[in-house]
Amino acid sequence: MSALVSLEGLSVRYPRSTTPALEAVTMSVAQGEKLAIIGESGSGKSTLARALVDLLPRGSRCDGTITWQGGSPAPGRDYGYVFQDPGSSFDPILSIGAQMVEVLQTHFPLTRHDARVRAAALLARVQIPAPELALDAYPHQFSGGQKQRIAIAIAIATGPKLLIADEPTSALDTVVQAEIVALLQELVESDAMTLLFITHDIALASGLADRIAVFRNARLVEIGTANEIITAPRRSYTRGLVAAHLDLTTPVLIGDVP
Amino acid sequence: MKRAWRLLLRRSLTSIPVLMLVITGTFLLLENASGDAADAYLVAIGGGDAGYVADLRAEYGLDRSVWVRLWFYISNLAQLDLGQSVALNRPILDVILERLPVTLWLMGSAVALSFVFGSLLGVLAGARPGSATDRTLSIGSLALYSVPSFWLGLVLSVVFAVQLRWFPVSGIETIASGKTGLARAGDIALHLVLPVASLAMLYLALFLRLMRAGMAEVWRQDFVLAARARGIKHHKIILQHIARNALLPLITMLGLQAAGMLGGSVVIEGVFGIPGFGRLAAEAVSGRDAPLLMGVILTSSILVILVNLAVDMVYALLDPRVGASDPA
Amino acid sequence: MNFVARFIRSPEGIAGLVLLSLLAAAALLAPVFFPGDPLAIEGRPLLRPFEHPGLPLGTDRLGRDVMAELFHGARASMIVGISAAAVAILVGALVGTLAGFGGGLIDEALMRVVEAFQIVPGFLLALAFVSVVGPSLTVVVIAIALGSWTGPARLARAEVLSIRERDFVAAARVIGMHPLEIAVKEVLPLALPPVMALTSVIVAGAVLTEAALSFLGLGDPNIVTWGSMIAEGRNVLRSAAYLSIVPGLGLVALVLGVYLFGEGLVEALARREGQG
Ligand SMILES: Nc1ncnc2c1ncn2[C@@H]1O[C@H](COP(=O)(O)OP(=O)(O)O)[C@@H](O)[C@H]1O
Numbered sequence: 001m002s003a004l005v006s007l008e009g010l011s012v013r014y015p016r017s018t019t020p021a022l023e024a025v026t027m028s029v030a031q032g033e034k035l036a037i038i039g040e041s042g043s044g045k046s047t048l049a050r051a052l053v054d055l056l057p058r059g060s061r062c063d064g065t066i067t068w069q070g071g072s073p074a075p076g077r078d079y080g081y082v083f084q085d086p087g088s089s090f091d092p093i094l095s096i097g098a099q100m101v102e103v104l105q106t107h108f109p110l111t112r113h114d115a116r117v118r119a120a121a122l123l124a125r126v127q128i129p130a131p132e133l134a135l136d137a138y139p140h141q142f143s144g145g146q147k148q149r150i151a152i153a154i155a156i157a158t159g160p161k162l163l164i165a166d167e168p169t170s171a172l173d174t175v176v177q178a179e180i181v182a183l184l185q186e187l188v189e190s191d192a193m194t195l196l197f198i199t200h201d202i203a204l205a206s207g208l209a210d211r212i213a214v215f216r217n218a219r220l221v222e223i224g225t226a227n228e229i230i231t232a233p234r235r236s237y238t239r240g241l242v243a244a245h246l247d248l249t250t251p252v253l254i255g256d257v258p
Numbered sequence: 259m260k261r262a263w264r265l266l267l268r269r270s271l272t273s274i275p276v277l278m279l280v281i282t283g284t285f286l287l288l289e290n291a292s293g294d295a296a297d298a299y300l301v302a303i304g305g306g307d308a309g310y311v312a313d314l315r316a317e318y319g320l321d322r323s324v325w326v327r328l329w330f331y332i333s334n335l336a337q338l339d340l341g342q343s344v345a346l347n348r349p350i351l352d353v354i355l356e357r358l359p360v361t362l363w364l365m366g367s368a369v370a371l372s373f374v375f376g377s378l379l380g381v382l383a384g385a386r387p388g389s390a391t392d393r394t395l396s397i398g399s400l401a402l403y404s405v406p407s408f409w410l411g412l413v414l415s416v417v418f419a420v421q422l423r424w425f426p427v428s429g430i431e432t433i434a435s436g437k438t439g440l441a442r443a444g445d446i447a448l449h450l451v452l453p454v455a456s457l458a459m460l461y462l463a464l465f466l467r468l469m470r471a472g473m474a475e476v477w478r479q480d481f482v483l484a485a486r487a488r489g490i491k492h493h494k495i496i497l498q499h500i501a502r503n504a505l506l507p508l509i510t511m512l513g514l515q516a517a518g519m520l521g522g523s524v525v526i527e528g529v530f531g532i533p534g535f536g537r538l539a540a541e542a543v544s545g546r547d548a549p550l551l552m553g554v555i556l557t558s559s560i561l562v563i564l565v566n567l568a569v570d571m572v573y574a575l576l577d578p579r580v581g582a583s584d585p586a
Numbered sequence: 587m588n589f590v591a592r593f594i595r596s597p598e599g600i601a602g603l604v605l606l607s608l609l610a611a612a613a614l615l616a617p618v619f620f621p622g623d624p625l626a627i628e629g630r631p632l633l634r635p636f637e638h639p640g641l642p643l644g645t646d647r648l649g650r651d652v653m654a655e656l657f658h659g660a661r662a663s664m665i666v667g668i669s670a671a672a673v674a675i676l677v678g679a680l681v682g683t684l685a686g687f688g689g690g691l692i693d694e695a696l697m698r699v700v701e702a703f704q705i706v707p708g709f710l711l712a713l714a715f716v717s718v719v720g721p722s723l724t725v726v727v728i729a730i731a732l733g734s735w736t737g738p739a740r741l742a743r744a745e746v747l748s749i750r751e752r753d754f755v756a757a758a759r760v761i762g763m764h765p766l767e768i769a770v771k772e773v774l775p776l777a778l779p780p781v782m783a784l785t786s787v788i789v790a791g792a793v794l795t796e797a798a799l800s801f802l803g804l805g806d807p808n809i810v811t812w813g814s815m816i817a818e819g820r821n822v823l824r825s826a827a828y829l830s831i832v833p834g835l836g837l838v839a840l841v842l843g844v845y846l847f848g849e850g851l852v853e854a855l856a857r858r859e860g861q862g
């Protein structure tokens with residue numbers, strides 16, 4: 001397995017902040033794998049994802065090296081990014097169609113009409129009912145789950161090789177969560193994308209991912225295959241996480257998510 | 259579109275009681291003017307005997323109670339009769355309609371110019387919050403915003419009209435120039451340059467500051483990050499998304515400032531000797547012409563309501579979220 | 587870091603403080619430096635600045651000491667600005683509190699009144715009020731406040747609507763306090779601070795309105811104001827434009843000082859929130 005991207009000694013400090021948000025992280029993301037990043041809130045998961053694709057706020061300090069196979073990725077073309085809060089990943093005053101057309105026209109030489117046709121097909125792919133009508137609707141007219149589907153449609157619009165999903169289901173209720181995860185899984189597999197899936201839910205991670213990286217207090221605690229992390233965690237922090245989860249839900253972790 | 263019309267209907271209905279309050283309040287206030295319309299008229303024509311005064315009072319309805327007169331006023335109003343100006347001895351509505359266009363031109367051009375340039379400069383400042391450009395524009399606009407427009411008018415006229423003689427000192431057109439058509443329009447435009455500039459500076463500063471503050475606000479929103487992650491070009495993010503969203507508060511401000519602009523036209527028209535609607539208010543005060551002042555206040559209130567209705571419509575068209583929660 | 591220290595770190599705030607201190611000193615010391623009536627004739631009319639040692643800025647068209655007028659004008663502007671803002675904020679906060687706390691019909695009625703005041707151009711209202719009642723300092727203050735109390739009223743109402751749901755209000759009801767007493771004693775003090783944030787804008791607006799009124803000859807005729815000086819200077823605009831320009835600069839300095847000072851306060855407050 002070749003590495004899509006590898007990090008060496010990556011440290012990140014936000015502007016005007018005294019403590020690093022990420023410290024000396026060394027790891028890699030393999031081509032075509034599904035990697036879950038888990039850790040509690042504030043442990044640096046989002047920072048890792050944003051640092052990888054150069055989306056940190058202006059003035060942040062980033063030390064260490066990030067090596068991409070084939071050079072640093074172009075936003076929107078080489079990777080798709082799905083954010084935690086689907087409500088705030090759209091411009092509130094532009095129609096869904098306008099926002100999708102804008103993205104498509106940024107990356108492909110398409111006429112407006114062709115871009116709209118392609119946008120409708122993408123919406124159909126993420127199972128938005130009546131895609132043609134949905135194009136003319138505005139973000140606030142959709143439910144949270146539907147907005148997240150649309151965000152995913154935009155993220156995969158250019159057929160990127162990497163999909164980053166930063167807690168894409170944390171803002172949604174359980175039923176919708178499962179649907180979104182299933183959709184992501186299906187898309188990643190059929191398009192052979194690499195998936196970087198961020199979550200604080202160890203069960204979700206173990207059901208979805210090939211490998212899991214555990215973060216705590218800005219540091220990488222450990223990284224291994226999902227099986228290793230769940231059945232034979234090396235670090236006491238990870239053992240604690242797994243045990244806490246076992247206490248709450250008795251059935252086996254692996255395979256308990258569709 | 260349906261959403262916008264529904265909004266329009268509801269807003270116009272709620273403004274009726276408010277307008278009634280304005281009429282009643284203004285009427286009662288001006289009722290208390292020392293010396294009434296009959297006195298003013300007598301002064302204007304140079305006095306008269308007691309019998310004539312009584313007749314005059316009866317003619318103006320001044321021998322009746324306040325409430326009866328208010329009722330007369332409102333029922334006349336319903337027939338678009340604002341009464342007779344005492345000082346000018348003409349129907350008030352005619353006078354107002356004659357004076358209004360100049361003022362609307364003056365304010366319309368000032369608003370249009372300040373809106374366009376203010377928001378453009380605001381985009382420039384807000385494109386990089388905290389940059390040198392941002393700080394310069396921000397301090398400069400605050401200083402400009404502190405300048406009284408009538409004083410700015412005087413300074414501009416000293417420099418550009420008196421010293422440099424680029425523009426006429428006062429008036430709305432060259433008297434008895436015999437100009438017609440385009441030449442006359444050009445002449446009027448030349449007369450309007452300085453008054454428009456003095457009014458526009460203030461609003462330019464206001465719109466610039468609002469735009470800048472609005473953009474700083476939008477920058478912090480998550481959808482900007484999402485747009486970056488989707489590969490949208492930096493300048494397109496600024497123009498299509500951030501500036502567009504930041505424009506919404508400016509539209510609201512247009513409505514909020516309508517009243518202030520009408521008030522401001524009083525002094526500016528005074529400074530530049532423009533025979534407009536604002537000057538009419540000053541003339542009504544100096545001529546102790548209560549009915550005329552009443553008419554001016556009433557007309558400006560209606561104008562403010564109309565501007566706000568228009569602003570609400572535009573806002574509803576630009577922001578799909580407005581009125582969306584209404585039952586269809 | 588305390589509030590003063592945070593304020594001092596804001597360059598805008600410092601600039602505003604310096605401007606305001608200088609102008610306040612001028613206003614306070616006006617009767618000391620220029621004890622006589624500033625409207626009294628002190629010399630030949632239209633003496634140029636620096637021409638006469640006792641009259642550093644010369645005299646106006648009627649031979650009055652321009653320097654003395656400027657100092658006394660600062661006084662008038664500051665008194666009117668501060669008093670009008672105080673009246674507007676107090677009345678506004680009171681009306682807003684009553685509307686928000688009273689709710690129902692009271693709220694509806696009071697808010698309609700607020701709207702009525704908002705659609706009448708404040709300057710026209712002030713014009714009408716002064717022309718009816720007659721120009722004096724108090725009348726001018728009231729006239730200006732008439733046009734600027736609606737902002738505080740709306741803001742206070744919004745604040746009160748959120749405050750009245752809190753526990754201590756319910757507790758006060760339970761122990762049998764009169765609603766009016768709860769509104770004024772318990773709710774108003776909490777609603778006031780956010781309303782105070784409007785102070786700088788209202789003071790600045792009041793100073794400018796006062797200037798415009800006296801420019802039109804509707805100020806108190808017995809005191810010197812910068813607005814009336816500008817109007818007076820207009821008569822000799824071609825030969826002695828500085829007579830209009832200098833008092834205008836005073837206005838700019840005062841209004842700018844108020845805005846800058848206000849910005850400094852806002853920044854200092856924001857910084858505390860940012861660190862908290
Ligand atoms: N824009 C920012 N500015 C300053 N600090 C930030 C910013 N974003 C996150 N942080 C801080 O960085 C740390 C890591 O945050 P984050 O990567 O968002 O954690 P996670 O995604 O695991 O919840 C936290 O302590 C957080 O407070």
Ligand SMILES: [Mg+2]
Binds near residue numbers: 045047166167
């Ligand atoms: Mg996060």
